[in-house]
Amino acid sequence: MNNSLAKRNNQGWLFIFPALLLLTLFLFIPAILSIYYSLTNYYMLAPQARKFIGLLNYVNLLKDPIFWTSVKNIGQFVLLVMPLQVGTALGLALIVRKKRPWNTFFKVAFFAPVVVSLAVTSVLWLYILNPEQGILNSMLLKIGIKAQPFLTSPRQAMFAIIGLSAWQGVGYQMLIFLAGLQNIPNELYEAARIDGANKWESFRHITLAMLKPTSLMILTTTFIDAFKLIIQPMGMTQGGPLNSTITPVYYIYRTGFTDRQLGYASAMSVIYGLAIIIFTIIQRRITGAGGSQNV
Amino acid sequence: MSDHPKKFALTIISTILITLLAFLFLFPLVWMIASSLKPEAEIYKNMDSFRAFLPSFNIDQWGDAYKNLLSRFTVLTYILNSLFYGLSVTAGSILVNSLAGYGFSKFKFKGQKFIFGLLIAMLVIPGETIIIQKFQIVKALGILNTPWAVIFPSLAAPFYIYMFKNFFDAISNDVVESAEMEGAGSFMIYWKIMLPMAKPAIATVGTLSFIGSWNDYIWPLMVLTDSSKFPLQVAITNINNTVPVYMNQVMAILTISTLPLIIVYLFFQKYLVQGLGVSGTGEK
Numbered sequence: 001m002n003n004s005l006a007k008r009n010n011q012g013w014l015f016i017f018p019a020l021l022l023l024t025l026f027l028f029i030p031a032i033l034s035i036y037y038s039l040t041n042y043y044m045l046a047p048q049a050r051k052f053i054g055l056l057n058y059v060n061l062l063k064d065p066i067f068w069t070s071v072k073n074i075g076q077f078v079l080l081v082m083p084l085q086v087g088t089a090l091g092l093a094l095i096v097r098k099k100r101p102w103n104t105f106f107k108v109a110f111f112a113p114v115v116v117s118l119a120v121t122s123v124l125w126l127y128i129l130n131p132e133q134g135i136l137n138s139m140l141l142k143i144g145i146k147a148q149p150f151l152t153s154p155r156q157a158m159f160a161i162i163g164l165s166a167w168q169g170v171g172y173q174m175l176i177f178l179a180g181l182q183n184i185p186n187e188l189y190e191a192a193r194i195d196g197a198n199k200w201e202s203f204r205h206i207t208l209a210m211l212k213p214t215s216l217m218i219l220t221t222t223f224i225d226a227f228k229l230i231i232q233p234m235g236m237t238q239g240g241p242l243n244s245t246i247t248p249v250y251y252i253y254r255t256g257f258t259d260r261q262l263g264y265a266s267a268m269s270v271i272y273g274l275a276i277i278i279f280t281i282i283q284r285r286i287t288g289a290g291g292s293q294n295v
Numbered sequence: 296m297s298d299h300p301k302k303f304a305l306t307i308i309s310t311i312l313i314t315l316l317a318f319l320f321l322f323p324l325v326w327m328i329a330s331s332l333k334p335e336a337e338i339y340k341n342m343d344s345f346r347a348f349l350p351s352f353n354i355d356q357w358g359d360a361y362k363n364l365l366s367r368f369t370v371l372t373y374i375l376n377s378l379f380y381g382l383s384v385t386a387g388s389i390l391v392n393s394l395a396g397y398g399f400s401k402f403k404f405k406g407q408k409f410i411f412g413l414l415i416a417m418l419v420i421p422g423e424t425i426i427i428q429k430f431q432i433v434k435a436l437g438i439l440n441t442p443w444a445v446i447f448p449s450l451a452a453p454f455y456i457y458m459f460k461n462f463f464d465a466i467s468n469d470v471v472e473s474a475e476m477e478g479a480g481s482f483m484i485y486w487k488i489m490l491p492m493a494k495p496a497i498a499t500v501g502t503l504s505f506i507g508s509w510n511d512y513i514w515p516l517m518v519l520t521d522s523s524k525f526p527l528q529v530a531i532t533n534i535n536n537t538v539p540v541y542m543n544q545v546m547a548i549l550t551i552s553t554l555p556l557i558i559v560y561l562f563f564q565k566y567l568v569q570g571l572g573v574s575g576t577g578e579k
Contacts, residue, residue, distance in 0.1 A: 011481045012407065015398025018391045020410070022451035023417065025436075030428035031420050095313055100306070109317035112324055115556050119528040120549045123535050124327055127542065135326060138342035167320065179568055226424040231512055235532070249423050256427030257517060265427050273424040280326040280419040293463065 034273070039264035044260035049239035057267035067268065070251045071244045076158055077165075077247070078226045085166040086218055088175060090211075093177035107178075118168065122235030125164045126151070151237055154244035159231045161245055173218050180214030181207070213287070220283040227276055248272045322348065327553075331546035333355045333534040338542050360543035361551075367544070369523070370551065377509055377526040377552075380445050384508035385501050387483045392500060393493060395451070396459025397485050401471055414567055418453045431519055444518035445526070449508055455500045463489060497567070500561040509556060527552040 040059055042050045051210040061067055096107045116124070128136050137147040150160045184206065192202040208215075230249040233239055239246030239254070252272065256265030325348045330338045330352030341347045352359060364370060368373070392483060399411055422429075429448060438444045466489065474484045490497075512528045519525060527548075532550050 009402065009404045011400025012398045012404035015402065015485070016395045016410065019451040019456055021397035021413070022391065023453070024467050025432055026429055026448040026451075027417055027420060027422070027425075030425040033428040033431065034425050038372075092316075095309075100310065106313055106317050109321050112321060116324070116553055117528055117556070118513070119510070119512040119531055120552055121532055123545065124323055124549055126535075127545070128323055128326070133339060133342070135342050135347055138347075140493065142343045167323075169477045171320075175568060192320065230420060230423065234513075252424060252427065253513070257430065262427065262431070269427065273421055276421040277419045280421075287458060 009203075029272075034269040036268040037263050038270045040263045041265070042261075042263035044262050050263075051118075053263070057264050058271070060264065061267050061271065066243055066246065066251060070246045070248045073158060073243075073245060074227060074247045076227060077229055079164055080159075081162050081166055081174060081226055082219065082222055084162065085170050086215070086222055087175035089170050089218070090215070092170065092174040092254050093181060094207075096174065097178060097181050110174055113168050114171040115211070116168060118231040119235065121164060121168050122232050125160075126236055129160055152241055154242045157237050157241060159234065159244045160295065165229070165232060169222075173222070176218055177211065177214060180211050184210045217287050220287055224279055224283060225275065228281070303552050305443060322387075323522065324553075327546050330543055331360050331550045333543060334369055335357065335541050335543050353527055360541070360547040363541070364544040364547045366532075368530070368537075369562050370530075370548065372523060373525055373530040374489075374529045374551070375527070376524060378555075380442065380511075380515070380526055381508045383442070383446045384541050385505045387446060388455060389497050391450045391456035392452060393459045393490060394498070395456045395486070396496075397458070397462075397489055400463035401458045401468070401489075404442065414453045414456060418457075426514065426517065433518055433547040439518055440520050440524065445515050448514070449504070449511070452504075454559045458500060459493065462493050495566070498563065499566040499569045500558065502566045505559060506556065506567075509559075521542075 001099060039052055039054060039058075041053045044215050053150045058201060071127055080229050092110050096110065113121075128134055131137060131152055134150075136150070141147060151157050188210075189202055192206060197205070228249055229247045231254065233245040233247055233250050234253070239250055245262050247273070248268065250263050252268045255261050255268065329348050331351050333341075333357055334351065338347075342350075353558060399407065433439055433448070438447070467569045471484055471490065474488055479487070509526075510528060511526070515526050516529050518530075519529065522530070525533065531545075531548055531552060535545050
């Protein structure tokens with residue numbers, strides 16, 4: 001140990017200080033605040049009336065039908081968008097990987113929606129799915145299918161949001177699957193062919209087996225990200241019709257920011273945040289160190 | 296071989312299928328761009344024919360929606376705002392996170408292990424659920440409705456710090472020690488030697504933070520009230536809600552806010568895939 005190393009000891013603090021300050025302000029304190037507020041009746045317009053009310057917010061939350069509707073909605077979203085998006089991504093990656101003319105065009109075509117932000121996606125699809133003047137219904141009418149109330153029907157609205165979310169995100173996962181496919185050495189397929197394996201067998205035992213880490217990573221990150229759904233329902237349906245597209249994160253936003261019920265919104269943040277944290281920890285366990293092993 | 300005709304037919308069928316699929320993926324975007332290049336009435340007239348996906352046949356009309364959009368709204372301000380926020384967040388997050396990554400990698404100080412552990416633990420906090428409380432902090436700091444409210448909370452990120460730390464860990468300590476022998480100060484070593492070596496990490500963090508900032512919608516919507524400070528993503532909603540609403544103008548603003556991202560994706564695709572581990576899937 002020399003002198004300079006000793007001197008470097010305390011300088012380390014200087015280097016981490018800016019990041020530490022910002023993280024404390026905008027991540028750590030808000031997380032602590034949400035626990036503290038959740039035990040109060042904090043109403044943003046009457047901050048001086050804030051007082052400790054124990055677990056009352058949590059008790060009310062358990063009895064809140066809108067909260068349970070939002071939980072049911074997000075469950076439906078997660079369960080349907082996961083297989084749809086990940087399955088399509090794998091299928092597209094397998095198709096695009098093969099050598100065929102125009103291959104680059106197809107790759108770009110499937111990736112293109114990724115470039116569109118969720119704010120743009122929401123407005124664009126609002127026009128595409130419009131019941132009277134939307135292009136999708138105009139085309140459906142042309143082939144003899146009657147106009148559908150995509151976003152105005154409580155039975156269809158969530159399915160519409162699932163569809164356009166998958167459309168927007170699938171190209172990115174296709175790219176990840178493609179990277180995974182590139183890592184499978186060709187010799188494996190040749191060896192399998194010599195051993196007399198048919199196409200299905202080599203797909204199952206080589207492609208799928210070798211893609212397992214990639215698939216696991218994609219499945220778990222999609223799963224957790226899907227729980228954070230907010231922009232599409234916020235921009236397209238405002239959670240309606242009849243709360244059929246309200247999600248927990250959107251309900252937190254509405255309760256805390258629009259209705260200014262900060263105490264109640266905080267209780268929701270704590271409960272829902274904890275649920276996501278538990279899923280994240282399970283994900284880390286399943287995939288090893290978490291996403292970072294891919295960097 | 297009797298196999299060949301069968302194989303040929305299969306190739307044709309699969310090519311037709313994949314072309315249809317590609318059309319399914321592209322039609323919203325083609326429709327968006329085509330609709331921005333024609334008069335409002337023509338959009339409605341073309342809705343159920345192939346012409347919906349073609350711009351106006353009269354090239355002189357192509358710029359009309361854009362011209363009218365620019366005269367009704369301060370689009371240029373929105374673009375400049377988005378660029379300003381995006382570039383500030385990019386530069387700031389490269390600086391703040393690389394400093395911290397370097398601090399954790401090349402220094403030994405008391406409490407280091409604990410703080411780093413805390414940082415890794417913070418990775419699991421879902422930021423989406425604490426935006427209301429974050430808003431309270433920004434309000435208490437008195438920076439609501441200023442660019443700082445948009446920029447500051449987006450700078451430090453445990454994942455980026457972790458990436459930089461890993462990168463610096465891979466660089467031998469000898470580099471630092473020999474520079475110290477020459478009498479260089481710690482910050483000089485970081486700025487002149489280490490940071491220039493970290494270009495791949497810088498590119499990845501920079502690409503991800505620029506895209507993240509450019510696409511951010513809910514946070515700037517919450518902290519900005521003055522529309523002259525809006526970034527494009529927030530302005531879109533404004534434009535789409537200001538009557539009279541012209542569909543071709545809406546499609547024009549959607550196209551305008553998508554174009555810069557196409558450029559970023561084209562040039563920085565490689566770094567995106569490198570950082571894909573955490574940034575995930577696009578549902579938010």
